[in-house]
Amino acid sequence: MPRLPLLDTIFWSALTGPHAQYASGAGGARRYARGFSPILGFADPQQPDFAALAPFCDVGEHFYCDSWTGAAPDGWQIEAESTMFRMLWNAPAPSADAAPDAIALGPEHAAQALELATLCKPGPFGPRTIELGDYFGYFDGGKLVAMAGERAHVVGLREISGVCTHPDYQGRGYARKLMMKLVYLQMARGESPFLHVMRANDGAHQLYLRMGFGNYLESVVRVVSQTR
Incomplete structure (x- = not known):
């Protein structure tokens, strides 16, 4: 299949595009607002900007994020990890x-x-x-x-x-x-x-x-x- 840049980073693309009205966050990080699907989107999934996201999240609140394989940053923990197909x-x-x-x-x-x-x-x-x-x-x-x-x-x-x-x-x-x-x-x-x-x-x-x-x-x- 041909590569589609918007699909490669679909949640970032959606949260900073058509779904911006449902998003919160700053810098290179966004989340769906409370009440919607608890999903994160990052401008650079391999170097996710969790620091920019932190003020918009509650302690203990669980989120899904994809395409990131690095260690958990300070103040965050990885609760589960799996593999999915897009x-x-x-x-x-x-x-x-x-x-x-x-x-x-x-x-x-x-x-x-x-x-x-x-x-x-x-x-x-x-x-x-x-x-x-x-x-x-x-x-x-x-x-x-x-x-x-x-x-x-x-x-x-x-x-x-x-x-x-x-x-x-x-x-x-x-x-x-x-x-x-x-x-x-x-x-x-x-x-x-x-x-x-x-x-x-x-x-x-x-x-x-x-x-x-x-x-x-x-x-x-x-x-x-x-x-x-």
Whole structure:
């Protein structure tokens, strides 16, 4: 795949671009504001400016950051480390909406979306995450049982994220349908869909490859917190 500089530093690019209104930070460091996804973006991921970020974070608050492999700076600690794939759509555009019956999620669904994300653990998710893009879901008797939506974006690129299906409703194809709906909508807007998946989640990784995503890069991802 050709290199896309905005995708290489997607969270910095989003937090200093289209999502600047949802960001806080200074210098070469940004975070999503409290209530949104706890993700960090750095102008230089290999030399992250944690000192500039510190005044905007609480002690014990946990954040996700990628592409950084150095030692923890003074006043910060690494809580966890893993590896993820950043995947970019690498197939023709879908010819139709795969989930025309899906319900668009709004502020009135935020509590249910957070509850489902807390159960399914799709990645960093906050009570206001669904404000970052379009979210769609399936309901059973008023209960949200599956969802998928959008998170980081820059001109020409938009992330698919928050993909969840309640354990009691798995195996019905909800997640795939919702994701393909988002691919369809994004490509109709002239955007290339991308997503993230942990390397350890091989089942999801293989599904995304079959759907039409390709591996763009593999990156370290860490959970960090401020200690003082």
